[in-house]
Amino acid sequence: MSGTSADGIDAALVEFDTAGQCRLVHGIHKAWDDGVRRQLLEIGQARAEPGLDALGTLDVRVAEAFAAATLSLLDAAAVPASAVTAIGSHGQTIRHRPAGACGDGRHPFTLQLGDGNIIAERTGIATVADFRRRDVAAGGQGAPLLPALHAALLAAPGEDRAVLNLGGIANLTLLPGAGEGTAVRGFDTGPANALLDAWCERHTGHRYDDGGRWAAGGTLDDTLLQRLLAEPWFALPPPRSTGREQFHLDWVHARLAGTERARDVQATLLELTALTVAQALQREQPGTSRVLVCGGGVHNPVLMARLAALLPGTPVESTAGHGLDPDYIEAMGFAWLARRTLARLPGNLPAVTGAAGPRVLGVVYPAAS
Structure with missing residues (x-):
């Protein structure tokens, strides 16, 4: 799995029992090559339009990196490739347009790089990839795809729960405690680490705000916050999804007066993330008893504390306390989806x-016979 933040590849080795329950055997994180990462970020936020040769080459390089991460994972876990049934590869999203390129609903698409042929060939393991496009073809958003996994692993009878993934984009899964027959819902709430990391890197040289300390030293700019919140996307009802092509640094810059301190903007972007999550949750499932958090944002105590303050009386806690490593749930989810495929x-x-x-999702690329 490599998400909207494009901060690296998470690889998870997952074991399933006969009932379909899964556990994490081992997980590793592999950083992107600097040149590949730079290309992915520039393309993802529509700041570069590569030619076909460059795009084809990048597709192969991303797949090679996924294959290498798989082999490193298996080596670290001391598990042979022959013991693995399949790889589930999310790919690297470079454009997500479920409303079409012009926003008019015509010709919707989502595009991920990382050719499954390459992964299967380099690892010798059958690979399932391209999970999102079938859902988009059926009129869906193509995202989020993991609420079914969240329901299988984290739902609790009698307790209305929410699972919050704080990746590049924040998304919620709503798990009503009424049980069987009650619809699980999920949707993106808006930007999270994609903007926080990008702004931090632009102004400090660090790829992320370690511990949220830089934001903590800033002051909330309420005028800027209101300009950011005026974005029409936030008013859209679910189902909805988004990506870096919507929320990127140029989007932030277009809403600045030009006199803001960089650190205050960081504090305001953190508030934007927390507030849009809290508002969406209070609107869509006001009786939520517990929020279980996964993704990179779980390691930002300033963001976690702000979420807790905006959701008084509702515990906001890591999925780690419920037996699931918050750093690898997304990668585990694509193993789970591959198994279903x-x-x-x-x-x-x-x-x-x-x-x-x-819909059955994904395309299967068989291992070489």
Whole structure:
């Protein structure tokens, strides 16, 4: 898995029991090559339009990196490739346009790099990739795709829960405690680490705000916050999803007066993340009893504390306390989806994505015989 932040590749070795429950055997994180990362970020926020040769080359380089991460994971876990049934590869999203390139609903698409042929060939393991486009073809958002996994692993009868993934983009999974027959819902709430990391790197040279300390030293700029919140996307009802092509540094700069201190902007972007999550949760599931957090943002205590303050009386806690490593849930999810693909079972939830119905997701690239 490599998400919107493009901070690196998370690789998870996952074991399933006969009932379909899964556990993390081992996980590793591999940083992107600096040149590849720079290209991915520039393309992802529409600051570069590569030619076909450059795009084709990048597709192969991303796949090579995924394959190398897989082999490093297996080496670290001392597990042979022959013991692995399949790889589930999310790919690297470079453009996500579920409303079409012009926003008019015509010709919607989502595009991920990382050719499954390359991964299967380099690892010798069958690979399932391209999970999002079938849902988009069926009229869905193509995201988020992991609420079904969250429901399987983190739902609790009698307790309305929310799972919050604080990746490059923040998204919520709503898990009603009423149980069977109650619809699980999920949607993106807006930017998270994609903006926080990018602004921090631009102004400090560090790729992320370690511990949220830089933001903590800034002052909230309420005037800027209101300009950011005026973005029409925030008013869209679920199902909805977004990406770096919507929320990027140029989007921030277009809303600055030009006199703001960089550190105050960081503090304001952190507030934007926390507030849009809290507002969405209070609007869509006001009776939430517990928020379980995963993704890189779980390691930002300033962001976690702000979320808790905006959701008084509702525990905001890491999924680690519920037996799931918050750094690898996303990668585990694509192993889970790959398993469903091989079993010809649907991987999407139409109530989440808005697709016309359940669909088997992904394309299978067999291992060489």
